[in-house]
């Protein structure tokens with residue numbers, strides 16, 4: 001058995017060497033909750049050891065963020081200073097790397113007016129548009145991963161004592177990040193190869209439409225023209241391979257924004273910026289949500305749909321077998337990074353250009369014509385279960401089973 005310290009070192013190594021794949025002379029920007037400073041210190045040391053030129057750190061305090069939502073005047077909520085934008089764009093221009101340690105308290109924005117949150121999100125989305133685009137068109141390497149915080153751990157394991165909560169959540173993170181294996185780097189190489197095989201198979205089949213059937217779900221998703229099935233192992237234009245999410249279990253592609261019809265029901269709660277949305281369903285017609293219901297948090301679901309035109313349609317469709325490392329833990333993490341990798345999911349909002357073959361050849365208008373959905377939001381939600389069947393319809397009209405009872409059918 002490895003000691004906790006050994007696992008922590010390996011997690012930090014995996015972050016720097018595999019997920020971000022830091023290169024000699026590269027800049028790295030880390031953003032994290034102040035509670036995770038210990039982990040950031042460790043990662044910073046590893047980054048310099050791997051050859052990083054400079055590591056910038058931006059700590060946030062969720063309490064200050066909450067106070068801002070409560071107290072700031074509207075003009076304060078929408079003001080994003082140029083120097084904040086420049087900080088991102090300078091690192092983008094130099095082909096740097098970005099690490100986000102993502103560990104939100106699932107309830108931290110409870111009771112805040114969703115309109116004020118949306119106002120702030122829209123302003124940030126607009127200001128950081130170039131940085132967001134750089135994330136998906138291969139200009140930068142980036143990674144989103146999680147480290148326990150007290151409130152998050154308490155939400156996942158309410159019945160354990162405080163110390164045990166953090167320890168148990170670490171244990172689950174190590175387990176799902178394959179740190180518990182003898183050689184995590186080799187385990188990841190094999191896992192990514194397995195996922196790539198699934199993506200290759202789906203690409204070979206030339207599927208144009210997916211049919212989803214499950215209790216509360218009867219959904220048809222047309223796929224974008226020239227779409228590509230991908231795994232979450234990306235490559236920058238300079239050829240640096242990186243993992244945008246740690247852990248990752250998904251194979252995903254681009255839906256056609258105008259060809260989504262039917263009803264879909266969530267199978268896990270969605271934690272949207274500290275607000276829980278539970279047991280919800282969306283009805284689509286010609287690619288747009290025309291009706292939504294939620295047992296809890298319906299107002300937050302509506303505020304997502306109102307972010308812009310694009311959050312009324314889909315930008316991603318992802319397949320994750322119900323029998324997988326994260327899913328088998330049978331836990332709700334209240335953290336989209338983990339929950340989306342435990343379940344088939346789809347995302348409202350922006351599509352990823354890497355899901356179109358040779359996307360750089362096309363103008364934004366041409367991409368839209370092919371089915372690309374543009375938005376400042378990208379909100380994944382979970383629709384997988386052991387009851388989910390998915391059939392694909394190939395371009396030449398054949399129907400092929402893709403998922404049966406929540407698992408791969410091939």
Ligand code: ZN
Nearest residue numbers: 250252318380
């Ligand atoms: Zn996804």
